[in-house]
Amino acid sequence: MSKIFKMRYLILRRLTQIGLLFLYFSANAYGWKVLTGTLSSSTLFQTVPLADPFAILQMLSAGAVMGIDVFIGAAIVVIFYGIIGGRAFCSWVCPVNMVTDLANWLRRKLLLDKAERKVWVSRNARYWVLVLSLIVSAITGVAAFELVSPITIFNRGVIFGMGMTGAVLLAIFLFDLFGVKNGWCGHICPLGGAYSLIGRFSLVRVRHNEPNCTLCMKCKEVCPESEVLFMIGKESTTVNMGECVNCARCIEVCDDDALGFSIRDFATSKAKGEKR
């Protein structure tokens, strides 16, 4: 029982990820009207439009003149993730997260992290890819990342049939397993970059309670964006970097109750800003 409690957020995340995929799938297969469309643009209960703000941005840079629906949809998504924490999309919705988490888990089990790292990519590379995708979109006149995005490819694969989708996912799996730790989500994916910008000032945050910390570093080991946990064992504050995916794995693995969800701590973050 306690084991399940230790994985409560992980189980919830998998349930939302698979549940959303199933709702999308059932819209096409059984004609349910709960969530029609795909992750790039969908309609909730046939009324509420939802759209991927990064896709809209690419299409605008490609020179598309679009209907109002997608802009409303994108605004809803931006407001939602602007409040609910950083890259919550990445860990709670994005289906590719399941692939990369599997690769990461295997990496830990096979002790691949302990060996010398040979491939190095900057965590900031995703922002370069983000800018690049806008430039390429402007040159080619097509939403460039949407044409290669494994996220929507996987999503559409589940809804409309897989084709060669497996090869795309296998490539990411192998890259994350043998290439760079958290290579795709943590270094390359521009959508993750976009959401970390959107969620930079969001409210729901992981909070570190320093007096409880025993410096076991289990949280840092399991965190896909370990750079956001720089305060572990140093000071009590909330994780305020946009890169945090709010996956809550650190909360689960912590045996000492030093981490938990909280509302963003404006006071300390401001004080910290002055110190820097």
Next chain:
Amino acid sequence: MNTQNPKRDTKPKITERRRFLTIMAQSVGLSALGGLIWTGYVEEAKATPLLLRPPGAVPEKDFLRMCIKCGQCAEACPYDTLIIAKPGDGRPMGTPYFIPRDIPCYMCTDIPCVPVCPTGALDQKSVSREENGKEVLDINKAKMGLAVIDTESCVAYWGIQCDACYRACPILGEAITIDYIRNERTGKHAKLVPIVHADHCTGCGLCEHACVTEKAAIFVLPREVAMGKPGDYYVKGWSEKDQERIKQRDLSKLQTKTERSEKRAQDYLNMDEGLFDE
């Protein structure tokens, strides 16, 4: 000053500024490389001119720009006509298209695929007509493609009786008509041959679906591929409306490939030299 090893001092020093500039140059260079490969891939991926798009689709170039790849059109289609391109299909990924020989467009009067499009890549206006001041959906205005007949393999053109495509056409009698032509082989029979009229053909592909030959002898192509273009040089002398264009024409601006002869038409006809060998 290092006197023992003077060479050591000539080594360029990496200052903070220099490091910053180097890293910037590296990043920009790598981005440019990645961008070039990416651009090449995208240009290659969208170069598929033979796709049939859903009704109301804006011209292909704009369509690729505006389609957000949400697949809501395909989900709305009750006949599963629309396919969403997947990796391995060799078509612009995520965009909708259809293959009439498998499942044609059945031309629903309420066109469910068009209003669900959130971006306007499927333009509702282009498949609507005005009726009592109100916009009413009219699938007959769709221009998904144009049916083309290969008269060599169409058995009706052989003289074998077949009107499968004509009967299948939802705009029967307008988009496809039957012409009676003399069967020269037998000398006493007529051939009943189908003719497609571009003004009315929507490109739904029901004819291609119905065609009895092993590989359809009538098939839908995108209109830009299927149609020629006479340009504005030729004028229909039998059409009063077209005749109007002659008056508006400014011949001094006419450009021809070879130099235009100054002679009049009669001069050419009365000259025998050109027509006979010496």
